[in-house]
Amino acid sequence: MATALAFPAQAGGSAAAAPSDVILASARDGDRDALEEILRFIERRVYTLALRLACDPAAAEDLAQEAMLKICRFIGRYRVGSNFWGWVYRIVVNQAHDIRRAAKPTVPELGEHPVPPNHDPVRKDQLEHVMNAMRQLTKKERSALVLIDIEGYTSREAGRILRCLPITVRTRAAVARRKVRTTLSRDYPELREVL
Amino acid sequence: MSDDKLKNILSVLPDEDEIRSRAARARQRALARLDHAAPVVETRISWIPSLAMAALVLLVAGIVYQIRPPASPGPVASSSGAAEREQERLRMKWVLRDGTRVLWTFNRSSNL
Numbered sequence: 001m002a003t004a005l006a007f008p009a010q011a012g013g014s015a016a017a018a019p020s021d022v023i024l025a026s027a028r029d030g031d032r033d034a035l036e037e038i039l040r041f042i043e044r045r046v047y048t049l050a051l052r053l054a055c056d057p058a059a060a061e062d063l064a065q066e067a068m069l070k071i072c073r074f075i076g077r078y079r080v081g082s083n084f085w086g087w088v089y090r091i092v093v094n095q096a097h098d099i100r101r102a103a104k105p106t107v108p109e110l111g112e113h114p115v116p117p118n119h120d121p122v123r124k125d126q127l128e129h130v131m132n133a134m135r136q137l138t139k140k141e142r143s144a145l146v147l148i149d150i151e152g153y154t155s156r157e158a159g160r161i162l163r164c165l166p167i168t169v170r171t172r173a174a175v176a177r178r179k180v181r182t183t184l185s186r187d188y189p190e191l192r193e194v195l
Numbered sequence: 196m197s198d199d200k201l202k203n204i205l206s207v208l209p210d211e212d213e214i215r216s217r218a219a220r221a222r223q224r225a226l227a228r229l230d231h232a233a234p235v236v237e238t239r240i241s242w243i244p245s246l247a248m249a250a251l252v253l254l255v256a257g258i259v260y261q262i263r264p265p266a267s268p269g270p271v272a273s274s275s276g277a278a279e280r281e282q283e284r285l286r287m288k289w290v291l292r293d294g295t296r297v298l299w300t301f302n303r304s305s306n307l
Contacts, residue, residue, distance in 0.1 A: 048208055
């Protein structure tokens with residue numbers, strides 16, 4: 001039996017801050033520094049979304065890399081003033097759906113710092129339980145659950161990102177929620193009360 | 196209430212150091228790949244539609260050149276006639292029984 005650590009949902013959805021229009025416009029015009037600044041701005045959220053979709057830290061890193069590469073290439077298609085995070089999330093989600101069909105990307109050797117070990121055993125256990133439960137979902141169920149329950153999007157906003165009807169997203173999220181709750185209730189008894 | 200508990204459990208993330216480290220590495224690799232691959236990919240992406248469009252234009256031009264508009268049946272009274280096709284338009288010369296000469300010129304849309 002495990003004790004759940006409480007993690008308040010981050011400020012997500014369409015309310016999250018976006019890079020300034022000036023930076024975005026510069027990046028669209030080919031300014032490399034502006035592009036790098038945008039990536040620095042989004043990298044944490046892109047990686048955490050990728051982790052929740054891929055359910056594996058190394059796979060999430062590859063997914064975040066591919067998604068950021070696409071963001072760089074397609075920044076010219078982004079319309080300044082439109083929903084920036086919706087655009088970013090759509091790229092990450094689409095990449096998560098496509099990445100299993102694609103070959104593993106060629107990664108240049110950069111000789112960076114190694115990933116530091118996780119020092120919090122309770123957090124590590126909880127993360128492992130959650131990842132195991134999320135792996136049992138289909139990719140569509142997982143995307144809906146992540147966008148609505150974790151990232152804080154409405155079903156309408158999530159529907160735009162996933163390109164499906166809001167009711168479809170709600171249905172997928174509900175199915176996913178039930179599956180995940182069933183799995184996690186073995187380790188977290190407080191989730192059993194409504195089963 | 197239970198939904199809130201579930202959301203809290205699902206919202207767990209690794210240590211901040213690990214997130215920062217992996218996110219930064221993903222960014223650096225993405226930028227490195229962009230520097231290596233972008234010119235090639237951009238060239239390929241920009242040339243493929245252009246070549247396809249040029250081939251399509253040539254194909255359409257060839258078909259239009261081969262298929263010429265059918266000759267008009269003309270008046271029943273005519274006994275003889277000569278059609279002369281030109282590159283841009285169709286010109287028909289008619290000589291009626293009474294010796295009247297008629298000259299019809301059609302444009303590419305078959306308008307008289």
